Amino acid sequence: MTRRPTLLLVVLPLVAVPCAIAEPDAEFPVYVGRTVCLECHGLGESAKPCTAETKLKHLKSYEALTKREARHIAMLSGVTEKPTESALCQGCHSTGADVGTRWTAEGFRFEDGVQCESCHEAGSHHAEAYRNATDGQPVGERGAIHGGDRPYCDTCHIERRSHKEVLENLYRVPEADWLYKTPVNLTISPDSKRLYVVCERSNSLIVIDLDEKKIIAEVEVGSRPQDVALGPDGKRAYITNRFTADVSVLDTATLEVVATVPVGHEPHGVLVDPAGKYVYVLNTEQDSISVIDAADLTEAKRLAAGAGPWSMALSPNGKSIYATSVRPNPARFRDPPRSEVTMIRVDRAVVAKRVMADDANMLQGIAFVPDTEIALFTMMRTKNLVPLTRLAQGWTITNGLGVVWPDGRVDQVLLDEPAGHMPDLVDLAVSPDGRYAFVVSGGSDQVAVVDVSDLLDTIRSASDYDRQHVLPNHLGRSDRYVVKKVAVSHNPRAVVFAPDGRTAYVANALDDSVTIIDMDTLAATGKITLGGPTELTEIRWGERLFHSADITFGRQFSCRSCHPDGHINGLTFDIEADGLGLHPVDNRTLRGIVDTAPFKWEGTNPSLSRQCGPRLAVFFTRLAPFTPEELAALVRYEYTIERPPNHHRKKEGLTLTQRRGKALFERRTANNGRPLNPHERCANCHNGAYMTTRLQTQTGTSIWFDAAIDVEPDWLFDASEFGDLGIFYFPDTGMPQKVLDIPHLNSIYNSPPYLHSGAAATLEEIWTRFNMINGHGFSGDWTRQQLNDLIAYLKVL
Amino acid sequence: MKRYSRANQQTYPPAPVVTGRSRGLRIAAAVCLALGSLPLAYATADRKGASDTGHAASPPLILAQIPADGPDDPPGHDGALPEGSRIVTYDPSRPADGVTVLTDGFVAAGRPDLSFDARRVLFVGRRHTNDPLSVWEMDLNGKDVRRITDVGADCDSAIYLTTTFTLDAERPVDLIAFRAATAGGTRALYTCHLDGSRVTRITFTPYDVSPPYLLSDSRLLFGIQTPTESDSRPASLSTRLFTINTDGTDVFPFAAVHGDSAQRSTPCETTDEWIVFVESHLSGGDPGGSLVAVPRTRSLRIRRVWADDPAGIYYSPAAMPEGRLLSSYRTHDGNYGLHLLDRTSGKRVVTVFDDPDFHDIHARPILPRREPHGHSSVVDDAATTGKLYCLNTYLSQHETVQRLAPDGIQKVRVIQAERGDRASDRAAAISERVLGEASVAEDGSFFLEVPARTPLRLELLSEGGGVLQSMQSWIWVMPKERRGCIGCHEDRELTPPNRHVYALWKKPQRIGIPKKPRTPPSQIDGAKEHAP
Incomplete structure (x- = not known):
């Protein structure tokens, strides 16, 4: 096959100088754009379905991202970037967004919409091959180009709830939903004059004059701020911004942001050491701690933290900082969760020790008892290994406090009672006199007042056995130290004491307010409103339902208990419906899932309404199901749960490693050249904007505990014969492979463990431990480098 | 916020003062x-x-x-x-x-x-x-x-x-x-x-x-x-x-x-x-x-x-x-x-x-008065059995059980009350029938499938068949209920230990249920299971 040389002369300069392509990148083609394609392929040359009319529509597809409707669709999709800057949106409305500008030729424009290469792959090699070919000679594999068949169309042309709601049902997100404040954290100035309130939704820091109980400023900070800390002199405030992955530095005199410091992914907790030398920032999605030099505002070092570091506290002597971890550390499959408290030496800014809270997860708030080296932290004890068949007796989730003693020993006690729980303990503070700890229960809209002395005495007076086995599991002990429960407002998230100890302030996230608690009466005496809309929108109502444990028998947990921040808690569960003991299922993220139907690992729930409707009530909450109105509100909120920006993906697009991983993901031949069958290819099932065909199939990941067969526990754990758990396949038992929904892969980097069973602790283990017989795609010929490339690619999705 | 049958959420409002003819x-x-x-x-x-x-x-x-x-x-x-x-x-x-x-x-x-x-x-x-x-x-x-x-x-x-x-x-x-x-x-x-x-x-x-x-x-x-x-x-x-x-x-x-x-x-x-x-x-x-x-x-x-x-x-x-x-x-x-x-x-x-x-x-x-939340039920009237599992029979407030060696409990015996005769108010009037015995796993767990809607009580047995502990009260499971217990007369305010117990690695032991032909695995239709 030959082409007219005159045309190729035109093509040549365009493809020969791709934009910013490094030398090794020549291994992969770049996008050249339709102009280049048209040099050889006239408008009328394409086969159906790519008619001229279709082409024209495709070319205008990018334009849709600039329209007002796109903003609403994006919000209903959990997209946090502008639609024109979102790789997810561009994936179907443009060409080449999957690899980024680094892999486009000069002159290529995303704004040109869906072009030829959207279906036919990047074309630089193709064009180059024909340029170099001489008449009568084959162009070889390098000149071949793929795609253009119907399945490619389907990757985008598939029903999307987000689009349907806006374009067909004409739903518009109420303006109020963009205007809520959502206070999630607060701190108080050393002179008790000012309260600084971090507002996640409005991306702002609200400053309140406590004498007047009035707002004196609202300062714009980064995207989705999480926490605030003051320097020792109170002159600077540091605010962590989760989405922009940085820290805003505020001059408290001028109330202006004077600097922005980049840190790790999704920073949460922030704390300044007593000398004001370093600012510690917890990078929640990177399991690390950025140590910022406060003088020059650069990152001096980065420390390793537990999984999902969340909050910090400074010891009264100023020598230690303790950090909690919101997710359990990676563990052996079906082992109880263990979560880390990371201890940092302040004088050297190094990790001194890591202590573990056994059987605990969701370690969030932490505070020291004044004049001691004893720290208290909030935690959850999730019974994820026990079948979720009932709720009585604290069967599913219990909530309490951990105590870290000076020697590093960790005790745990519950704040729950047999028929009354304190769900979602998210923060705590200890009064300056050390008498009370205020513990915030986000799921019950209460603050538990804990008598610290009684709490510690209860632990001290217990035997070692009781401290290990009874106190952490006993619902009848809390009345020894919980002296009162103070009602606050919707979904409290944080508490702080005034330095004089006379008042405490509680941030009510879903009420846009701060509750004032008087310490003499231990009662709420007032509320400061933060100026958000007074209107309760459907989405906001759904958000309240999502965060309220009122939906559960005994008020034991809320949706948020297992889906903090709409995400995961890193655990697998034994759900009643699919059999006890067998079929453990991994908890899946809710971020950005609106268009990933069907739901549930088996894909048997076609909509979120079904997923969160009757079956949730019957098998989880055990109360009456949501009313239709409640369910609609909840689902509408779930549509909007945001997917944080993926910082593994650079602005310019894929790195060479990631690009190699993409090639492996999409490869059509094995390393030895053997053509791969469709089911052996990753991209056969994982494609499109969400990397899923949304079909149900035998994924080849079933292992023995997915099957209803008798096994002997003794030999399950006979490592000498079987090695570790991962080798237990049952392809030869005659058991059918489990049919599963092909999961979407968006943001898969931050949702361990993996596979439907949660058996794979890391992405690597999907292939190194659970694909030994190539049932889940052909990976038997991968080199270590190829696996690393693939993992690097998966992390950008 | 409204839920089913919760239209009236008032709690004991003051009695209204009215006048009337009667x-x-x-x-x-x-x-x-x-x-x-x-x-x-x-x-x-x-x-x-x-x-x-x-x-x-x-x-x-x-x-x-x-x-x-x-x-x-x-x-x-x-x-x-x-x-x-x-x-x-x-x-x-x-x-x-x-x-x-x-x-x-x-x-x-x-x-x-x-x-x-x-x-x-x-x-x-x-x-x-x-x-x-x-x-x-x-x-x-x-x-x-x-x-x-x-x-x-x-x-x-x-x-x-x-x-x-x-x-x-x-x-x-x-x-x-x-x-x-x-x-x-x-x-x-x-x-x-x-x-x-x-x-x-x-x-x-x-x-x-x-x-x-x-x-x-x-x-x-x-x-x-x-x-x-x-x-x-x-x-x-x-x-x-x-x-x-x-x-x-x-x-x-x-x-x-x-x-x-x-x-x-x-x-x-x-x-x-x-x-x-x-x-x-x-x-x-x-x-x-x-x-x-x-x-x-x-x-x-x-x-x-x-x-x-x-x-x-x-x-x-x-x-x-x-x-x-x-x-x-x-x-x-x-x-x-x-x-x-x-x-x-x-x-x-x-x-x-x-x-x-x-x-x-x-x-x-x-x-x-305030209407309590409704209840959602797993009970399926078409079923005839339910499941009964215990996480650890060694968890008990009874000293006889607490003193047992780790392998002391070998079996659990399931006893059915055949009839309750109201003519008598004495416990001895209840006639009993042994439905069967099932093994207790080494970690103290067991997992049974038993007849639903049937008064049952359990006995823990030693290797030689001696009764180590005997329930005095009667329990039952409803059709398709999966009833979990933490232990045997454990402290009722204890929550379950978070362990995947051995008994649950297997299918339940059927007690008192007529044997039926085993359903070939290939006929299991997961989509028909009730699932959340």
């Missing part, structure tokens, strides 16, 4: 004004026996009156409802008006229960002497009377339930619970729809159960006649309080037992979530006794005697607004009248109503 109108108007509607009819008034000692601040009351033929006659607590028993309303703020009889046309009626919106009354009664007691419903004027149950046996108490939802239902349904005699003669709890359809038995102990009460957390509270653990032979029975879900699942002890042979009955829940019930040590059938209270959240550990009077006995307490308590009370030689009790001391502060010709019992304030 008692019936006034009471109905009081309620209807609160509810925004008007009464439709008048009820007949009967001023006989009205007391002048009523309390002006009390809301109107509905109560049962049992003829007081003599001082030693019990007021019909044990299902008996003497002729002449009736349901009346009474307004303590208008004592001169006396009572209004709502159940004209019934030879006997009693046990009134108010709907959550205080518009309807559920009660038991018979229109003719030889009729069995049935469950009826009427409005607050005694009109619009309709029979709900027609089960051919005496239904001697009934209450409104909150909604129940199942996967095969389009929406949650309103249910009632009632007590009725079983074919074997014992009395059990049942539920049915408000139209009387879908009568479902929900308790399966071989002994009598006491009338149910709906707790604010939507569980049913009731008593089971239970053998005491004394060494005396034959063992005596006491009434111990248990809870179940409204679908009969998850039977669980509610309150700690103090003293053998005590009868516990007529519980009520105060506005601050204390459960007050009558504890009687009397013989001879009078249900009255002292009032004992336990907090709903710590019912197994905390208990206090609310009211105890050497000169008399209390019966059928009722929660009143602002934490007060209304209770029937009588001296040992008198009949029951209604008294308000002090919320802290438990002392009688005022006599609200006392008709010398009647025992005045089962009083309720005529006020809307």
Whole structure:
């Protein structure tokens, strides 16, 4: 096959100088754009379905991202970037967004919409091959180009709830939903004059004059701020911004942001050491701690933290900082969760020790008892290994406090009672006199007042056995130290004491307010409103339902208990419906899932309404199901749960490693050249904007505990014969492979463990431990480098 | 925020002050004004026996009156409802008006229960002497009377339930619970729809159960006649309080037992979530006794005697607004009248109503009350079995079990009560049958599939078959229920240890279930399973 040389002369300069392509990148083609394609392929040359009319529509597809409707669709999709800057949106409305500008030729424009290469792959090699070919000679594999068949169309042309709601049902997100404040954290100035309130939704820091109980400023900070800390002199405030992955530095005199410091992914907790030398920032999605030099505002070092570091506290002597971890550390499959408290030496800014809270997860708030080296932290004890068949007796989730003693020993006690729980303990503070700890229960809209002395005495007076086995599991002990429960407002998230100890302030996230608690009466005496809309929108109502444990028998947990921040808690569960003991299922993220139907690992729930409707009530909450109105509100909120920006993906697009991983993901031949069958290819099932065909199939990941067969526990754990758990396949038992929904892969980097069973602790283990017989795609010929490339690619999705 | 059947979320609003031409109108108007509607009819008034000692601040009351033929006659607590028993309303703020009889046309009626919106009354009664007691419903004027149950046996108490939802239902349904005699003669709890359809038995102990009460957390509270653990032979029975879900699942002890042979009955829940019930040590059938209270959240550990009077006995307490308590009370030689009790001391502060010709019992304030959340159920009536699993049989408060070596428990024996003979009130009268034995895993766990709706008790066996521990009470599983236990008579306030126990790695051991051909795995259709 030959082409007219005159045309190729035109093509040549365009493809020969791709934009910013490094030398090794020549291994992969770049996008050249339709102009280049048209040099050889006239408008009328394409086969159906790519008619001229279709082409024209495709070319205008990018334009849709600039329209007002796109903003609403994006919000209903959990997209946090502008639609024109979102790789997810561009994936179907443009060409080449999957690899980024680094892999486009000069002159290529995303704004040109869906072009030829959207279906036919990047074309630089193709064009180059024909340029170099001489008449009568084959162009070889390098000149071949793929795609253009119907399945490619389907990757985008598939029903999307987000689009349907806006374009067909004409739903518009109420303006109020963009205007809520959502206070999630607060701190108080050393002179008790000012309260600084971090507002996640409005991306702002609200400053309140406590004498007047009035707002004196609202300062714009980064995207989705999480926490605030003051320097020792109170002159600077540091605010962590989760989405922009940085820290805003505020001059408290001028109330202006004077600097922005980049840190790790999704920073949460922030704390300044007593000398004001370093600012510690917890990078929640990177399991690390950025140590910022406060003088020059650069990152001096980065420390390793537990999984999902969340909050910090400074010891009264100023020598230690303790950090909690919101997710359990990676563990052996079906082992109880263990979560880390990371201890940092302040004088050297190094990790001194890591202590573990056994059987605990969701370690969030932490505070020291004044004049001691004893720290208290909030935690959850999730019974994820026990079948979720009932709720009585604290069967599913219990909530309490951990105590870290000076020697590093960790005790745990519950704040729950047999028929009354304190769900979602998210923060705590200890009064300056050390008498009370205020513990915030986000799921019950209460603050538990804990008598610290009684709490510690209860632990001290217990035997070692009781401290290990009874106190952490006993619902009848809390009345020894919980002296009162103070009602606050919707979904409290944080508490702080005034330095004089006379008042405490509680941030009510879903009420846009701060509750004032008087310490003499231990009662709420007032509320400061933060100026958000007074209107309760459907989405906001759904958000309240999502965060309220009122939906559960005994008020034991809320949706948020297992889906903090709409995400995961890193655990697998034994759900009643699919059999006890067998079929453990991994908890899946809710971020950005609106268009990933069907739901549930088996894909048997076609909509979120079904997923969160009757079956949730019957098998989880055990109360009456949501009313239709409640369910609609909840689902509408779930549509909007945001997917944080993926910082593994650079602005310019894929790195060479990631690009190699993409090639492996999409490869059509094995390393030895053997053509791969469709089911052996990753991209056969994982494609499109969400990397899923949304079909149900035998994924080849079933292992023995997915099957209803008798096994002997003794030999399950006979490592000498079987090695570790991962080798237990049952392809030869005659058991059918489990049919599963092909999961979407968006943001898969931050949702361990993996596979439907949660058996794979890391992405690597999907292939190194659970694909030994190539049932889940052909990976038997991968080199270590190829696996690393693939993992690097998966992390950008 | 609205949920099914939660249209009225008011909690004991103050009684409205109204005037009217009759008692019936006034009471109905009081309620209807609160509810925004008007009464439709008048009820007949009967001023006989009205007391002048009523309390002006009390809301109107509905109560049962049992003829007081003599001082030693019990007021019909044990299902008996003497002729002449009736349901009346009474307004303590208008004592001169006396009572209004709502159940004209019934030879006997009693046990009134108010709907959550205080518009309807559920009660038991018979229109003719030889009729069995049935469950009826009427409005607050005694009109619009309709029979709900027609089960051919005496239904001697009934209450409104909150909604129940199942996967095969389009929406949650309103249910009632009632007590009725079983074919074997014992009395059990049942539920049915408000139209009387879908009568479902929900308790399966071989002994009598006491009338149910709906707790604010939507569980049913009731008593089971239970053998005491004394060494005396034959063992005596006491009434111990248990809870179940409204679908009969998850039977669980509610309150700690103090003293053998005590009868516990007529519980009520105060506005601050204390459960007050009558504890009687009397013989001879009078249900009255002292009032004992336990907090709903710590019912197994905390208990206090609310009211105890050497000169008399209390019966059928009722929660009143602002934490007060209304209770029937009588001296040992008198009949029951209604008294308000002090919320802290438990002392009688005022006599609200006392008709010398009647025992005045089962009083309720005529006020809307908060409807508890509904319950969602896994029970599938088409199934015949349920699952029963225990996480660790070594977890026990019994020293005999605590002292066992790690491999001390080898098997669990499942015993079925074949019949409960009401003719006897002794534990020894229950005939038993061994359904089978199953192995206990090395970590102390077991996993069984057992017949549903069957009274069962378990015994832990040693390697040689010796009985290490024997349950004294009876449990059951409902169809398709997966009932989990932490241990064997463990501390009931302990939560389960978070471990994947060995027994659950396998399929359940079938006990007492006829063997069926094993379903080939290839025919398992996961999509047809109920799944969240």
